[in-house]
Amino acid sequence: xxxxxxxxxxxxxxxxxxxxxxxxxxxxxxxxxxxxxxxxxxxxxxxxxxxxxxxxxxxxxxxxxxxxxxxxxxxxxxxxxxxxxxxxxxxxxxxxxxxxxxxxxxxxxxxxxxxxxxxxxxxxxxxxxxxxxxxxxxxxxxxxxxxxxxxxxxxxxxxxxxxxxxxxxxxxxxxxxxxxxxxxxxxxxxxxxxxxxxxxxxxxxxxxxxxxxxxxxxxxxxxxxxxxxxxxxxxxxxxxxxxxxxxxxxxxxxxxxxxxxxxxxxxxxxxxxx
Amino acid sequence: xxxxxxxxxxxxxxxxxxxxxxxxxxxxxxxxxxxxxxxxxxxxxxxxxxxxxxxxxxxxxxxxxxxxxxxxxxxxxxxxxxxxxxxxxxxxxxxxxxxxxxxxxxxxxxxxxxxxxxxxxxxxxxxxxxxxxxxxxxxxxxxxxxxxxxxxxxxxxxxxxxxxxxxxxxxxxxxxxxxxxxxxxxxxxxxxxxxxxxxxxxxxxxxxxxxxxxxxxxxxxxxxxxxxxxxxxxxxxxxxxxxxxxxxxxxxxxxxxxxxxxxxxxxxxxxxxxxxxxxxxxxxxxxxxxxxxxxxxxxxxxxxxxxxxxxxxxxxxxxxxxxxxxxxxxxxxxxxxxxxxxxxxxxxxxxxxxxxxxxxxxxxxxxxxxxxxxxxxxxxxxxxxxxxxxxxxxxxxxxxxxxxxxxxxxxxxxxxxxxxxxxxxxxx
Numbered sequence: 001x002x003x004x005x006x007x008x009x010x011x012x013x014x015x016x017x018x019x020x021x022x023x024x025x026x027x028x029x030x031x032x033x034x035x036x037x038x039x040x041x042x043x044x045x046x047x048x049x050x051x052x053x054x055x056x057x058x059x060x061x062x063x064x065x066x067x068x069x070x071x072x073x074x075x076x077x078x079x080x081x082x083x084x085x086x087x088x089x090x091x092x093x094x095x096x097x098x099x100x101x102x103x104x105x106x107x108x109x110x111x112x113x114x115x116x117x118x119x120x121x122x123x124x125x126x127x128x129x130x131x132x133x134x135x136x137x138x139x140x141x142x143x144x145x146x147x148x149x150x151x152x153x154x155x156x157x158x159x160x161x162x163x164x165x166x167x168x169x170x171x172x173x174x175x176x177x178x179x180x181x182x183x184x185x186x187x188x189x190x191x192x193x194x195x196x197x198x199x200x201x202x203x204x205x206x207x208x209x210x211x212x213x214x215x216x217x218x219x220x221x222x223x224x225x226x227x228x229x230x231x232x233x234x235x236x237x238x239x240x241x242x243x244x245x246x247x248x249x250x251x252x253x254x255x256x257x258x259x260x261x262x263x264x265x266x267x268x269x270x271x272x273x274x
Numbered sequence: 275x276x277x278x279x280x281x282x283x284x285x286x287x288x289x290x291x292x293x294x295x296x297x298x299x300x301x302x303x304x305x306x307x308x309x310x311x312x313x314x315x316x317x318x319x320x321x322x323x324x325x326x327x328x329x330x331x332x333x334x335x336x337x338x339x340x341x342x343x344x345x346x347x348x349x350x351x352x353x354x355x356x357x358x359x360x361x362x363x364x365x366x367x368x369x370x371x372x373x374x375x376x377x378x379x380x381x382x383x384x385x386x387x388x389x390x391x392x393x394x395x396x397x398x399x400x401x402x403x404x405x406x407x408x409x410x411x412x413x414x415x416x417x418x419x420x421x422x423x424x425x426x427x428x429x430x431x432x433x434x435x436x437x438x439x440x441x442x443x444x445x446x447x448x449x450x451x452x453x454x455x456x457x458x459x460x461x462x463x464x465x466x467x468x469x470x471x472x473x474x475x476x477x478x479x480x481x482x483x484x485x486x487x488x489x490x491x492x493x494x495x496x497x498x499x500x501x502x503x504x505x506x507x508x509x510x511x512x513x514x515x516x517x518x519x520x521x522x523x524x525x526x527x528x529x530x531x532x533x534x535x536x537x538x539x540x541x542x543x544x545x546x547x548x549x550x551x552x553x554x555x556x557x558x559x560x561x562x563x564x565x566x567x568x569x570x571x572x573x574x575x576x577x578x579x580x581x582x583x584x585x586x587x588x589x590x591x592x593x594x595x596x597x598x599x600x601x602x603x604x605x606x607x608x609x610x611x612x613x614x615x616x617x618x619x620x621x622x623x624x625x626x627x628x629x630x631x632x633x634x635x636x637x638x639x640x641x642x643x644x645x646x647x648x649x650x651x652x653x654x655x656x657x658x659x660x661x662x663x664x665x666x667x668x669x670x671x672x673x674x675x676x677x678x679x680x681x682x683x684x685x686x687x688x689x690x691x692x693x694x695x696x697x698x699x700x701x702x
Contacts, residue, residue: 020694021694021695021698022695023691023692023695025691026687026688026690026691026692026694026695027688027691029687029688029691030684030685030686030687030688030691033683033684033685033686033687034681034684034685036684037677037680037681037683037684040677040680041677041680041681043541043672044672044674044675044676044677047541047542047543047672048543048672048675050523050526050529050531050543051523051524051525051526051542051543051546052521052523052526052531052540052541052542052543052546052548053531053540053541053672054521054531054532054533054538054539054540054541055538055539055541056535056537056538056539057537058539058541119687122686122687122690123687125686126683126684126686126687129680129683129686130680130683133673133674133679133680133683134672134673134674134680135647135649135670135671135672135673135674136541136670136672137539137649137668137670139537139539141537204352207355238576238577238578239537240576242576243576
C-alpha cells in the first residue's frame with residue numbers, strides 16, 4: 001500500500017472516530033428524522049381525511065428531506081474541515097509529515113462519506129420503524145434513492161471542501177456555504193413552486209421571471225449539488241433508469257472535478273493561516 | 275454618473291413596461307397556411323391545429339387520422355397564451371397532394387378523400403368512428419335515411435296524436451252524457467330519434483402511419499411544394515398496456531381516486547370498503563401524448579402517462595394476501611341511497627335486478643372490503659383465468675391513528691448519540 005493511502009487511512013480513522021463520539025452526527029440524524037416525521041404525519045392526516053391515498057413510493061418524499069438535512073450536515077462539516085485546521089494551525093503541522101494536499105482532501109472527503117452513511121443508517125432504522133408503525137411499507141425505490149444519495153453526498157462534500165480550501169476561517173466558510181447553498185436551494189424551490197402554477201394563472205411579468213429563472217437554472221443545473229439530488233429523486237419517482245444513471249454519473253463527475261479543484265485551490269491558497 | 279442613472283432608469287422602465295399585461299380586445303390576425311387535424315387520441319378524435327410556428331406534428335401510429343391543409347387567420351390569444359385560428363374569418367382548403375417522407379424517400383402520397391365521423395351513441399356519447407370513401411357516403415346516407423324516417427314518424431305521430439285527442443274528447447263526452455263509451459283510446463307512441471349521428475361528408479387526406487419520424491409536405495396542383503407546409507411528423511405508439519383503476523371509497527363516493535401504475539399503492543384508513551372500476555389503459559410518452567391533442571402545450575419527454583382507453587369488460591378481480599387467493603370479485607351494479615330525514619348521509623347498496631328490474635345503477639364496480647390489518651394484492655384476470663399484465667396493485671390499510679409515536683421515535687438517534695457520548699466520557 002502506498003504511503004499516501006496509509007496517510008489517508010490514518011486521517012480518516014482519526015476524523016471518523018471524532019465524529020462518531022461527537023454529538024453533531026446524531027443531532028443531524030435527529031433533525032432528519034424529525035423533519036421526516038412531519039411528512040409521515042401529513043400522510044396519516046391525508047388518509048384519515050380522505051379515507052384513501054394512492055401513492056407509488058411514499059417513503060421517497062420524507063427521505064428526500066432527510067437527505068437534504070444529511071447532505072447539508074456533510075457540506076457544513078466539509079466546509080469547516082480545512083478552514084478549522086488552518087485556523088488552528090494544525091493543517092500546517094500535518095504538512096511537516098508525509099502528508100500532501102491530495103491525501104488531506106481525500107481523507108476529509110471519505111470521512112464525510114462515512115459520517116453520511118452513519119446518518120443514513122440511523123435514518124433508515126427510523127424509516128423502518130415508521131413504515132411498520134403506519135403500514136406504509138418499503139419499496140425497492142427506497143434502496144435506489146439511498147444509493148443515489150451517497151453520490152449526492154459526495155458532490156455536497158466536495159463542494160464544501162472546495163469552499164473550505166478557499167478560506168482560512170471557519171466563520172467565513174460557514175457563511176459562504178450558507179449564502180451559496182441557501183441561494184441555490186431557494187432558486188430550485190422557487191422554480192418547483194412556479195412549475196406547479198398553471199400558465200394561465202401567471203401574469204406576464206411572472207412569465208418573464210420564469211424565463212430568466214429557467215436560464216439561470218440551466219447553468220445551475222450543472223453547478224449545484226442540489227440539482228443532482230432533486231433530479232435524482234425525480235428519476236427514482238419516475239422510475240427512469242437512464243435519468244438515474246445520468247444523475248449518478250453527473251454527481252460523480254462533479255465530485256471528481258470539485259475534489260481536483262480543491263486540491264489545486266489548497267495548493268494555491270496554502271495551508272497556513274493568513 | 276448621470277449617464278449611468280439614465281441607463282438604469284431606461285432599463286427599469288423597459289422592464290416594467292415589458293411586464294405590463296396587454297389586454298387586447300381584438301388581437302392582430304395574420305394569414306397563415308396551417309395544418310388542421312382530426313387525430314385519434316385513444317378514446318376519441320381530437321381536433322388540433324398547427325400554426326406555422328409549430329414545426330412538429332404528433333399522431334398516434336397505426337390509426338387513421340385526418341389531415342387538412344388550410345389557409346386561415348391566425349392570432350395570438352394572450353389569456354391562454356396560444357395561437358388560435360379564426361376559421362369563420364378565413365377557411366380555405368389548400369393543396370392537392372400530401373406527401374410523407376421517411377428521410378429523403380417518399381413513403382406515401384395521398385389525395386383528398388371523402389370522410390365522415392360516425393358517433394354511435396350520439397355526439398357526446400364517445401366511441402367515434404371514422405369512415406372514408408364509399409363507406410363514408412353510405413354511412414351518411416344511412417343517417418339521412420334514419421333522419422328522414424324519423425321526421426316521417428314524427429309527422430305521423432302528430433297526426434295520430436291529433437286523432438287521439440279527438441277520440442279522447444269524444445270518449446269523455448260520451449261518459450258525461452252517460453252513453454256507452456267503449457274502450458279508452460290508446461295514446462300513440464312517440465317516435466324515437468336515431469341515437470347515432472354522422473357528420474356531413476367532407477374532404478381531407480386520411481391515412482395511418484407506422485411508428486416513426488417522418489417529414490410531411492403539401493403540394494399544389496402543379497406539383498410544387500406549398501411554402502410553410504413542410505413539417506416533421508412523429509407517429510408514436512404506446513409503451514405498455516395495463517389495467518388502471520378508478521377507486522371509489524365508500525365514505526366519499528363522489529371523490530374517486532385513480533391508481534394507474536403497478537407501483538401505485540392504495541392506502542385505506544383502517545378498515546373500509548373500496549369500489550374498483552377497471553379500465554384498459556395504455557402508457558404513452560407524456561410529451562408526445564400532450565402534443566397530440568394540444569400541440570402548443572408542454573410536456574416532458576422523460577415522463578410516461580397512463581391513459582384510460584375504455585372500460586375493461588369480461589374480467590374479474592382476484593385478491594391475494596401473502597400469495598394466497600382470499601377473494602374473487604365480480605362486477606356488480608350499485609346505487610346510492612340517501613338516509614331519510616334531514617341528516618346528511620348515504621348508503622351504497624347492491625342493486626338487485628330481480629327486485630328492481632327497471633332501476634338504474636349509480637355505478638358498477640368491484641367491491642372489496644379492506645380488513646383492518648395486513649397487505650393485499652389485487653390482480654385482474656380475464657375469462658380464461660390469465661393474469662392481465664400491469665393490473666396488479668397493492669392495498670394497505672393504514673394502521674396508525676396518530677403520529678405521536680413517530681415524532682417521539684425521531685429522537686431515537688439523539689438518544690443513541692447521548693449513550694455513545696456518555697460511554698466515551700465515562701471510558702476516559
